[in-house]
Amino acid sequence: MTVYNSGRRRFLKHSALGAAMLALPDWLPASSGKITGMATPGFKPDVALEFFAQTAYVPIFAGGPETAVQKYVARLLKGPAQTLRHLPDNYLGPVLNLQQGQKVRCYFNNRLNEPCIIHWHGLHVPQTSDGHPMYSMPPGRQYVYEFEVLNRAGTSFYHSHTHGLTAEQVYRGLAGLIVIGDEQESRLDLPRGEYDLPLVIQDRSFDAQNQLRYPHGMPQRMLGFLGDTVLVNGKPNAEFSVKSRAYRFRALNGSNSRIYKLGWEDGAPLTAIGADAGLLEKPEQRPYIMLSPGERVDLWLDFSGRAVGSRLIMYSLPFSGVMPAMYERMSGRMGMMLQHSLPQGGKFPVATFRISEKVGDSPALPEKLAAIRRLTESDTDNARNPLPIAMAMRPMRPTLNGKSFAMDRVMDFEKVSLGSFKKIRIFHDRSGMGMMAGGHGMGGRMRRGMESGSQHDGQEDGGHMGGNMMMEMAHPIHLHGQQFQIIGRNAMGVNANSYETVRHGFMDSGWKDTVLVMPGEEVTIIKPFQDYSGLYLYHCHNLEHENAGMMRQFLVG
Ligand code: C2O
Numbered sequence: 393m394t395v396y397n398s399g400r401r402r403f404l405k406h407s408a409l410g411a412a413m414l415a416l417p418d419w420l421p422a423s424s425g426k427i428t429g430m431a432t433p434g435f436k437p438d439v440a441l442e443f444f445a446q447t448a449y450v451p452i453f454a455g456g457p458e459t460a461v462q463k464y465v466a467r468l469l470k471g472p473a474q475t476l477r478h479l480p481d482n483y484l485g486p487v488l489n490l491q492q493g494q495k496v497r498c499y500f501n502n503r504l505n506e507p508c509i510i511h512w513h514g515l516h517v518p519q520t521s522d523g524h525p526m527y528s529m530p531p532g533r534q535y536v537y538e539f540e541v542l543n544r545a546g547t548s549f550y551h552s553h554t555h556g557l558t559a560e561q562v563y564r565g566l567a568g569l570i571v572i573g574d575e576q577e578s579r580l581d582l583p584r585g586e587y588d589l590p591l592v593i594q595d596r597s598f599d600a601q602n603q604l605r606y607p608h609g610m611p612q613r614m615l616g617f618l619g620d621t622v623l624v625n626g627k628p629n630a631e632f633s634v635k636s637r638a639y640r641f642r643a644l645n646g647s648n649s650r651i652y653k654l655g656w657e658d659g660a661p662l663t664a665i666g667a668d669a670g671l672l673e674k675p676e677q678r679p680y681i682m683l684s685p686g687e688r689v690d691l692w693l694d695f696s697g698r699a700v701g702s703r704l705i706m707y708s709l710p711f712s713g714v715m716p717a718m719y720e721r722m723s724g725r726m727g728m729m730l731q732h733s734l735p736q737g738g739k740f741p742v743a744t745f746r747i748s749e750k751v752g753d754s755p756a757l758p759e760k761l762a763a764i765r766r767l768t769e770s771d772t773d774n775a776r777n778p779l780p781i782a783m784a785m786r787p788m789r790p791t792l793n794g795k796s797f798a799m800d801r802v803m804d805f806e807k808v809s810l811g812s813f814k815k816i817r818i819f820h821d822r823s824g825m826g827m828m829a830g831g832h833g834m835g836g837r838m839r840r841g842m843e844s845g846s847q848h849d850g851q852e853d854g855g856h857m858g859g860n861m862m863m864e865m866a867h868p869i870h871l872h873g874q875q876f877q878i879i880g881r882n883a884m885g886v887n888a889n890s891y892e893t894v895r896h897g898f899m900d901s902g903w904k905d906t907v908l909v910m911p912g913e914e915v916t917i918i919k920p921f922q923d924y925s926g927l928y929l930y931h932c933h934n935l936e937h938e939n940a941g942m943m944r945q946f947l948v949g
């Protein structure tokens with residue numbers, strides 16, 4: 393973990409501001425907009441940027457009326473010219489290209505007429521530069537970020553994290569890709585330049601005037617928004633004209649709640665070289681790859697030997713079991729309530745690749761990519777007492793650890809000592825009694841039930857359990873700050889038939905920051921909490937769930 397040590401000095405510089413806030417009794421005054429990040433005189437940026445959140449009109453559909461969107465636009469003030477790559481006619485912000493070790497200062501200016509902030513999803517940065525919703529800036533205000541790029545080479549993204557508005561602002565466009573490079577990666581012969589492309593996948597709904605529709609009634613708040621139009625890199629009917637060689641496609645699921653099962657129609661495997669914010673140890677082949685909101689996967693797509701003029705279609709292949717059993721059983725009627733023609737788990741094309749030119753300069757797939765130190769329980773200080781992340785849908789409100797998000801609250805067990813490595817169990821709370829609210833000393837009965845793998849423990853409240861299980865759904869759980877490793881999935885409680893349609897597509901081997909947990913499933917991770925103290929969020933990246941309060945935070949210190 394020595395790679396992170398360089399960040400320690402940064403932490404010291406930020407701790408003055410952090411400590412002032414943290415020292416306040418009961419957190420009460422840490423409310424929105426009270427703290428404005430300011431440039432630190434001693435901080436010498438290698439890269440300086442200006443970001444604006446503003447409204448814009450972009451031609452999403454050729455010919456038709458332009459679509460009103462919210463967009464991050466940016467200007468490079470200092471640093472390498474390739475730092476920003478603008479995507480023309482797009483609601484997506486520019487691709488932000490950073491290098492490990494760079495010091496970045498970013499002046500964020502809110503030109504919207506509502507609060508806004510930027511979060512760098514996947515980046516390990518000080519709390520004051522993490523875009524915590526407490527820093528949501530009112531219209532006209534500026535927030536200054538300063539951080540050193542500690543991350544390894546990989547793909548991340550930035551998006552709005554505005555208190556109460558995250559889901560809608562991301563939906564209206566406030567997001568963009570982050571590409572990080574490092575020395576280790578530069579020694580590999582990977583596709584670069586025009587052969588290294590974004591694949592940002594999002595679903596949207598439009599009215600007849602090409603304007604975004606964002607219905608958010610009870611069905612969307614409970615299940616998540618699902619659009620009927622799939623956009624790739626901000627465009628419908630995505631088609632890439634490619635040469636007969638290998639490409640690197642940096643796939644990001646930037647959707648609010650839709651989960652994709654990426655694959656070829658003929659069942660040919662996909663090759664991944666990276667997952668979430670980092671390269672894998674070695675390339676991995678999968679019959680398909682599951683990508684839930686917030687997750688990334690770097691795909692190695694090799695079109696070598698394909699005839700000019702031929703085409704390949706990447707699909708989202710059919711799967712089941714991620715929605716509540718109640719919904720899946722009555723999908724027809726609920727489908728109508730959700731007003732979408734593309735159900736979650738349906739089959740549809742994502743992108744077409746058309747071979748336009750024969751070339752012979754393809755790099756070969758490397759055998760080894762990056763060194764990854766495997767974390768084990770012995771790295772943690774709580775192997776026998778893992779931190780819980782208990783997911784529940786209760787009464788008509790998704791929660792974590794029995795609670796909704798509160799800007800100024802942490803529970804006792806959410807206090808984590810700086811520098812520690814924690815084992816964390818992410819599971820569905822089937823107690824039906826909000827037992828998690830008591831924190832770490834979660835109900836012994838439930839705990840025993842989870843540990844023995846029995847899903848039928850506690851018959852005496854079977855009524856609650858039945859109800860909870862009927863509402864259980866898949867949640868993409870995301871943790872801010874440092875990346876984690878997945879050390880186990882326990883599928884004892886899943887629906888075996890549904891699970892079979894997704895389980896071969898989990899990319900669990902690399903460093904992760906978001907993990908999809910299926911109904912009835914339990915995922916165990918190990919997460920380091922090094923370098924920076926402060927508040928680090930954990931939440932469901934189904935953005936309607938996040939918005940409804942399915943978010944909590946760790947206080948690292
Ligand atoms: Cu991608 Cu807390 O976010």
Ligand code: CU
Pocket residue numbers: 511512513514870871872
């Ligand atoms: Cu994040």
Ligand code: CU
Pocket residue numbers: 790866867868932933934937938942
């Ligand atoms: Cu969720």
